[in-house]
Amino acid sequence: MIVCDFDVLRPEQGVAALLPDGSQVAVFLTADGSVHALDNIDPFSGAAVLSRGIVGDRGGVPVVVSPVYKQAFELATGKCLDQPDVAVTVHGVRVRDGVVELT
Amino acid sequence: MTRTLVVIGYGMVGHRLTDLLRDSGWRIVVFGEESRPAYDRVALSSYVDTWSSADLELPALTGCELRLGEKVVSVDRDRRVVVGASGVEVTYDALVLATGSVPFVPPVPGRDLPGCHVYRTIDDLDEIRATVEAASRPGRKSGMVLGGGLLGLEAANALRGMGVSPHVVELAPRLMPIQVDEGGAGLLKRLVEKLDLTVHTGTSASSIERDGSRLIAKLASGLELDLDVVVFSAGIRPRTELDLGLPLGPRGGYLVDEACRTSDPHVFAIGECAAVEGVTYGLVAPGYSMAEVVADQLAGGARVFPGADVSTKLKLLGVDVASFGDAHATTEGALEVVVNNAVAGTYSKLVVSDDARILLGGVLVGDASSYLSLRPLVGKEVPAALLQPGGAVDVEMPADAQVCSCLAVTKQTITDAIVSGVACDVAELKACTKAGTGCGSCVPMLKKLLTECGVEQSKALCEHFTHSRAELFEIVRATRITTFSALVEKHGTGRGCDICKPAVASILASLGNGHILGAEQVSLQDTNDRFLANLQRNGTYSVVPRIPGGEITPEKLIVIGEVARDYGLYTKITGGQRIDLFGATVDQLPEIWRRLVDAGFESGHAYGKSLRTVKSCVGTTWCRYGVQDSVGLAIELELRYRGLRSPHKLKSAVSGCARECAEARSKDFGIIATENGWNLYVAGNGGFTPRHADLLVSDVDTEQLIRVIDRFLMFYIRTADRLQRTAAWLEGLDGGLDHLREVVVDDKLGICADLEAAMESHVSDYADEWRGVLEDPEKLARFTSFVNAPGTPDPTISFRAERGQRVPVSLGIPEVVR
Numbered sequence: 001m002i003v004c005d006f007d008v009l010r011p012e013q014g015v016a017a018l019l020p021d022g023s024q025v026a027v028f029l030t031a032d033g034s035v036h037a038l039d040n041i042d043p044f045s046g047a048a049v050l051s052r053g054i055v056g057d058r059g060g061v062p063v064v065v066s067p068v069y070k071q072a073f074e075l076a077t078g079k080c081l082d083q084p085d086v087a088v089t090v091h092g093v094r095v096r097d098g099v100v101e102l103t
Numbered sequence: 104m105t106r107t108l109v110v111i112g113y114g115m116v117g118h119r120l121t122d123l124l125r126d127s128g129w130r131i132v133v134f135g136e137e138s139r140p141a142y143d144r145v146a147l148s149s150y151v152d153t154w155s156s157a158d159l160e161l162p163a164l165t166g167c168e169l170r171l172g173e174k175v176v177s178v179d180r181d182r183r184v185v186v187g188a189s190g191v192e193v194t195y196d197a198l199v200l201a202t203g204s205v206p207f208v209p210p211v212p213g214r215d216l217p218g219c220h221v222y223r224t225i226d227d228l229d230e231i232r233a234t235v236e237a238a239s240r241p242g243r244k245s246g247m248v249l250g251g252g253l254l255g256l257e258a259a260n261a262l263r264g265m266g267v268s269p270h271v272v273e274l275a276p277r278l279m280p281i282q283v284d285e286g287g288a289g290l291l292k293r294l295v296e297k298l299d300l301t302v303h304t305g306t307s308a309s310s311i312e313r314d315g316s317r318l319i320a321k322l323a324s325g326l327e328l329d330l331d332v333v334v335f336s337a338g339i340r341p342r343t344e345l346d347l348g349l350p351l352g353p354r355g356g357y358l359v360d361e362a363c364r365t366s367d368p369h370v371f372a373i374g375e376c377a378a379v380e381g382v383t384y385g386l387v388a389p390g391y392s393m394a395e396v397v398a399d400q401l402a403g404g405a406r407v408f409p410g411a412d413v414s415t416k417l418k419l420l421g422v423d424v425a426s427f428g429d430a431h432a433t434t435e436g437a438l439e440v441v442v443n444n445a446v447a448g449t450y451s452k453l454v455v456s457d458d459a460r461i462l463l464g465g466v467l468v469g470d471a472s473s474y475l476s477l478r479p480l481v482g483k484e485v486p487a488a489l490l491q492p493g494g495a496v497d498v499e500m501p502a503d504a505q506v507c508s509c510l511a512v513t514k515q516t517i518t519d520a521i522v523s524g525v526a527c528d529v530a531e532l533k534a535c536t537k538a539g540t541g542c543g544s545c546v547p548m549l550k551k552l553l554t555e556c557g558v559e560q561s562k563a564l565c566e567h568f569t570h571s572r573a574e575l576f577e578i579v580r581a582t583r584i585t586t587f588s589a590l591v592e593k594h595g596t597g598r599g600c601d602i603c604k605p606a607v608a609s610i611l612a613s614l615g616n617g618h619i620l621g622a623e624q625v626s627l628q629d630t631n632d633r634f635l636a637n638l639q640r641n642g643t644y645s646v647v648p649r650i651p652g653g654e655i656t657p658e659k660l661i662v663i664g665e666v667a668r669d670y671g672l673y674t675k676i677t678g679g680q681r682i683d684l685f686g687a688t689v690d691q692l693p694e695i696w697r698r699l700v701d702a703g704f705e706s707g708h709a710y711g712k713s714l715r716t717v718k719s720c721v722g723t724t725w726c727r728y729g730v731q732d733s734v735g736l737a738i739e740l741e742l743r744y745r746g747l748r749s750p751h752k753l754k755s756a757v758s759g760c761a762r763e764c765a766e767a768r769s770k771d772f773g774i775i776a777t778e779n780g781w782n783l784y785v786a787g788n789g790g791f792t793p794r795h796a797d798l799l800v801s802d803v804d805t806e807q808l809i810r811v812i813d814r815f816l817m818f819y820i821r822t823a824d825r826l827q828r829t830a831a832w833l834e835g836l837d838g839g840l841d842h843l844r845e846v847v848v849d850d851k852l853g854i855c856a857d858l859e860a861a862m863e864s865h866v867s868d869y870a871d872e873w874r875g876v877l878e879d880p881e882k883l884a885r886f887t888s889f890v891n892a893p894g895t896p897d898p899t900i901s902f903r904a905e906r907g908q909r910v911p912v913s914l915g916i917p918e919v920v921r
Contacts, residue, residue, distance in 0.1 A: 012626040016888065017889055018888075048897055048900075049630070053601075053630070054600070054604055054627075054629065056598050056604060060597060062598070063600075065600070067631075
């Protein structure tokens with residue numbers, strides 16, 4: 001499924017995309033040019049806001065930090081670094097011909 | 104069986120004793136003659152700043168029976184019963200007399216006339232104030248303080264605070280004859296006379312007469328003073344009117360032994376009413392020391408009164424005065440080393456033994472900063488460097504030197520606690536050694552000892568920067584770096600995180616650098632700054648337009664109402680005198696703000712670590728009591744500092760009179776009107792740890808006021824830690840309020856011009872952030888719910904009705920997970 005043009009993404013920021021089933025995905029572009037997609041719903045607040053979190057790293061691991069209660073989620077695995085038994089779903093994502101697609 | 108302790112007197116010393124014993128298994132009954140709770144009598148003159156007795160109150164005590172407003176009428180020592188004025192009888196196992204002292208009023212004819220007062224209690228100050236307010240003299244009132252000692256100068260200071268020009272009359276040939284020598288007193292006189300005091304030494308009042316609404320005092324020197332108020336402050340006498348049939352000391356006071364016990368083994372006396380082996384003390388530190396002794400005795404210990412350190416360091420009328428040890432060189436053969444710098448306005452005298460080896464005492468006037476290092480050296484070998492003119496005073500203290508003289512804590516005890524790891528900061532040192540819990544003057548020394556023992560708290564901002572926020576600020580300012588990536592590349596590691604990114608964004612914004620959502624800056628911002636609105640629990644945002652000073656026209660109110668109605672926004676009045684509109688989605692924010700901006704509103708920065716509001720009361724425009732235009736000033740200040748990015752949010756308020764309806768003293772900077780201008784209070788806080796703001800400058804005009812606030816805010820912005828409010832910043836600032844005043848009022852560091860220029864540049868560069876978004880299509884484009892379906896509402900957001908408004912439907916996880 002096509003999300004948007006790659007040009008729309010900004011380094012170290014996220015955008016939200018709506019899926020046909022009504023669920024939401026947060027898509028991030030990191031400074032090294034890689035693209036990640038996580039479920040947009042923050043499991044701690046239930047709000048669909050992960051795409052609006054600050055992107056950075058913890059000990060070198062790329063993360064997004066929920067803007068609500070500030071837990072960090074690993075971009076590559078969806079794992080919550082502050083509470084290891086919590087994770088968000090990771091979605092497959094790729095860039096083809098200048099377009100970002102969920103796989 | 105529970106034993107009963109009765110304490111008679113609930114002043115500072117009675118309070119201390121009760122505090123020490125309340126968890127010890129004793130039942131404690133306290134009789135206090137004053138109806139108010141125990142308060143800090145040492146700080147009495149500061150009551151005039153606020154007229155709020157609550158500011159002086161000592162911590163309320165639980166676990167004891169307080170009988171306030173009840174005087175004890177008799178004690179039957181045979182039956183061991185105390186009888187209160189209400190007729191109540193309490194049987195005791197131990198009785199502690201802490202009745203304090205009474206002011207000594209010299210037998211001057213006319214001393215009982217209306218308008219003549221003593222200076223001892225809050226009630227006394229209220230009565231002095233009533234006299235001053237009733238005086239019909241136009242302009243500044245005129246007063247006389249009889250007594251030029253420590254207390255007399257305190258009283259003179261209190262009178263000044265009430266708009267009275269005081270004459271100070273002292274029988275001795277100099278001010279503060281007990282503490283200060285002739286040289287020091289000469290300088291002290293010169294310094295206080297600059298502050299509207301007239302000093303008459305070597306004379307006394309021979310009579311006081313009433314002439315219409317005025318009092319005429321005749322001095323022995325022949326001078327006549329035309330006065331509105333007279334305050335007696337010529338010393339104190341131990342208070343022993345409660346006759347227990349116990350022996351008294353040669354100069355009054357219940358006679359006790361070194362365990363503070365009277366000749367009746369069940370009865371103790373402590374504080375100013377006690378004559379320990381015949382000697383009475385008029386300072387709080389020996390009183391505290393006696394309370395410790397009795398607490399120890401009652402707990403089965405064998406502690407005795409260690410003898411008192413009558414050293415004093417105080418700030419009288421803004422002048423530092425300290426005296427310690429054998430200040431008057433009474434030891435046989437004692438030598439004096441005097442440095443009297445009339446230009447700098449400082450005087451110091453060290454008293455040493457005849458062979459110049461042992462420090463015996465000293466006097467400091469004008470600058471007492473070396474007091475903390477010198478006092479513990481009394482009785483010890485004196486470093487030779489000290490005896491050179493301008494010699495270094497930063498000398499190492501011996502291990503057995505007392506650091507905290509209120510609670511008799513030695514340097515050894517403190518360093519032991521630090522080295523063993525029991526205490527790692529000042530708060531922990533206070534808890535485990537009690538040092539610094541008395542008058543608090545040794546707290547800077549505690550900090551120094553922590554540093555000397557190698558305890559260093561990491562100031563690293565986060566894992567990406569080893570620098571503190573203040574250091575990063577200086578780096579950014581000096582290198583003119585304008586992006587986070589350049590900063591982290593040169594001075595940090597990794598890619599940054601949710602701690603350093605917003606902190607650096609704030610620093611960049613404090614130093615200019617354009618719109619906070621410009622180019623790279625947007626990726627540094629926390630969600631609130633990124634969407635210029637406040638994130639709420641369901642992922643929607645709230646909107647707060649600026650309403651400077653809380654003043655708003657009906658037309659603008661209607662616009663807010665219409666916008667709220669049209670977008671179904673929940674509406675609530677905030678604590679900062681404006682209106683918060685809740686429940687806006689990301690894509691609604693620009694539409695809402697388009698209407699608000701068109702109606703003349705601008706961002707209220709409720710989302711930012713920046714100035715929130717400047718609250719105001721109604722001031723002179725409407726209020727019958729107001730003395731200045733508080734609304735006008737609040738608006739001026741809010742417009743001046745709007746948009747100023749700082750380490751944490753900034754709140755302010757302006758009250759138009761001392762009634763303080765705007766609650767300015769709970770703010771980061773609060774202004775209270777006086778008859779003559781404005782008083783500026785800084786570093787107040789509500790929140791988790793409430794703190795009353797401290798008076799920084801008084802009676803300044805608006806121009807001076809704004810200059811000091813400019814400097815204060817910029818100094819805070821440059822030096823505070825991330826998310827450190829002004830209250831915590833000032834608490835942690837080396838040298839505290841005095842240092843702050845030296846920097847931002849006296850310009851000791853010579854940086855004030857720079858601080859003012861920085862603020863001028865903020866003021867001239869200010870632009871409304873929301874207008875900036877509405878005028879820039881690229882910034883506007885970020886306010887979309889879904890990148891692949893702009894305008895489609897977030898399906899997780901839904902509302903229900905409550906009391907006629909829309910509120911969020913819980914998202915299934917209502918608990919706050921931490």
